[in-house]
Amino acid sequence: MSTIDDRYATRAVPRYTSYPTAPHFHAGVNAETLGGWLSDLPRDMELSLYLHVPYCRSICNYCGCHTKGARRDDPVIAYALKLAREVALVADRLGDRRSVSHIHWGGGTPSLLPRESFLDIVRVLRERFDFTEGHEHAIELDPRTVTPELAGTLREAGITRASLGVQDFDHTVQKAIGRIQPFEQVASAVGALRAVGIDAINFDLMYGLPHQTLDTIAETIRLTRELRPGRIALFGYAHVPWFKKHQRLIDEKSLPDADARIAAADFARARLAEAGYTAIGLDHFALPDDSMAIAYADGTLRRNFQGYTTDTADALIGMGCSSIGRLPQGFVQNMPDIGGWGRAVDAGELPVARGIALDADDRCRAEIIERLMTDHRADVAEIAARHGFPLSQFATAFAQLEEMVADGLVRRRGGLVEVSEAGQRYARVAAAAFDAYLERGTARHSVAV
Template sequence: MTDLDHRYATRSVPRYTSYPTAPHFHAGVTGATYGDWLAALAPSNALSLYLHVPFCRNICTYCGCHTKAARKDGPLHDYAETLLSEIDLVAARLGSGRPVTHIHWGGGTPSLMPREPFLAITAALRRHFDIGDACEHAIELDPRTVTPELAETLREAGITRASLGVQDFDLTVQKAIGRVQPFSQVARAVDRLRAVGITQINFDLMYGLPHQDVDTIAETVRLTRELAPGRIALFGYAHVPWMKKHQRLIDETALPDTRARLAMADFARRELVDAGYEAIGLDHFALPTDSMALALRAGTLRRNFQGYTTDTADTLIGFGCSSIGRLPQGHVQNMSDTGGWSRAVRDGLLPVARGFALSNEDRARAAIIERLMTGHMADLAEIARAHGFAEEHFAGDLVSLEEMIDDGLVEVSGSRVTITEPGQQYARVAAAAFDAYLERGTARHSLAV
């Protein structure tokens, strides 16, 4: 491990899929607050929609998602009924016919939703919102669940993009994380999706899992290249057993150390770029013709609760327990327990548990952080002016970047802050310099790399 790695890669900093980050949300933002925010949105305001389905057949030991095991379909049917009611509640406050640019299903394993309720939900979305042909409709999939029947249901529902949770193709690693899925099974899933016209395929890969090393990563990358997904997300495993109790089942002695994590991440990045993928931000890769690569080149790449995205809508509406939404006025998060969420919806209430009302300062800092995380450059004076502040408003924050500047990881020219190529793997550390809430919180975050 280099000296730079020792000083930066081991720092605990947020992933910055929002600003302020979720640990700073509070109960002062309620369902009533959310209802007022929804009603105040301009009719022309474009939306994106997120639907959270917190169920899996089994819980993988590495999982950091908000989900629980459902061995039978009964809970899924009940959940779908409540989800339909929540959609009605939100639509009543928004009014009908709002344009939607993106729809994303996450979980959990949203594809566990039985066919009829799944199609009923997508029909409800079409009934309440203006979903045009250009809308990207994406879903996260467990490759083990992709049957020919499911693929056909997804096509009928209008799904245009599927993200497959692959993680690693090595059997020893798969056994250690409780997710055995041979390459042949993943390949069949990809073939079935492509056969029904769902050709926009993403793979999620991980490094830092138990028993992983450069050799297992090399084979996983090689097999991934054979299936040629348009996008690849390469995430570092976040071992947070204090938050996710099931991660205590992982043998911590089998986890690679920071040096090994860095070696795996660097190797995978080089191999993917050599294979023709463009590096996107911290952890994404896309073929040059993919819309994410086009957005990067056009300067329109964004970052939200799903990570890097081409979604440019100012408003993200979250449905389902624990889902997070973003509006111009602030962030909201639904109740995380399905019981409380269901009871609130049944009582006709928007099931918000907490959130954060944004100040103008927050919006400006969010813009700086997002630009550093997406395009690795932010003009502090330009952003300050756009939010009604003096050009030098954020100059004092540069003090926190002095170490990175001295190490050649960040350059400052006038009011422009640029993360250099060697510093891009530490972009989260640079972004943290503009986080006014970071030192106030007690939340523990994952490692920077």
């Protein structure tokens, strides 16, 4: 490992899908708080909705999601009934029918919802909200669950984008992570979706997995090219067995060391570039005509709990157990346990566990961090002035960046901060300089690369 890699790649820093980050949420933000925030949203504000389904047929060894295994449909059906009730509760607090430009189903495996349960929730959404023309309606899918029948249901529900969890096509790697899905199965899923007109396809790939090599990565990308998804998310596997105990099923000796992990990330990025994909932000890639590549080019790319996104709505409302919402007033997270979440919904209460209200400094730093994570540049002076702060507000951040400036990873001209091409893999480290909460927190984070 080079000296620079040694100093930056293994630093544990947040992924900055929010600022402040989730470890700083607290119970002082509750159901009453969220109710007030929802009712205070301007009537003409476009909304984004996230619906979380915390069930899978089985739990993959690498999984870092909030989910649990469900062999039978009964608990999933019961969950769906409560999720529909939560949609109605949120709509009641909002009052008038509001415009929605993005809907995203995540999990877990939201496609485990039986057909009628899924369509019932979509019906409630359509009854209580106005979907804008050209809205995006996306869902995360396990390729092993996708059949022509499911594809037809998704089309009937109005799904416009599907994200498939591929990870790696190598059988040995798949066996180690507890997720066997041959290329032919994934190709069949893609074909079923495209056959019904769902042409916007995303793939999730991973590096840093057990038994993964540059050869397996090359073959995975070669096979991915055959299926030509419009977007690819390339995530580094985060081994956090202290947080996700099922990850103890992965033999740590089979994981790459820091040098191999960095080599894998660089190799995969290079192969994806050769395949015609535009590198976007920290870990996303898109074909040049995809809306995400266009948003990256024109400076409108955003970042939220789903990662990089073209969603420009001013409020993201999370529904379902453990979901997180982002409103102008602050962040809010639902109860993480299905039982507690369901009891609150049944009692007619918004099932809030915690959150954080934003002050002016939070909003200013959040914008700086988001621009560094998306555009790799931030005009700190302009952003600070717009939020009512002098540039000196960030003197500590600039001091923390001096090491990266000296190493050629960051350029600074007055209040303008730019992450160089060589420094882009360490964008999280640069962003962390502007995090006023990081040093006072005790949360453990994944490494930067």
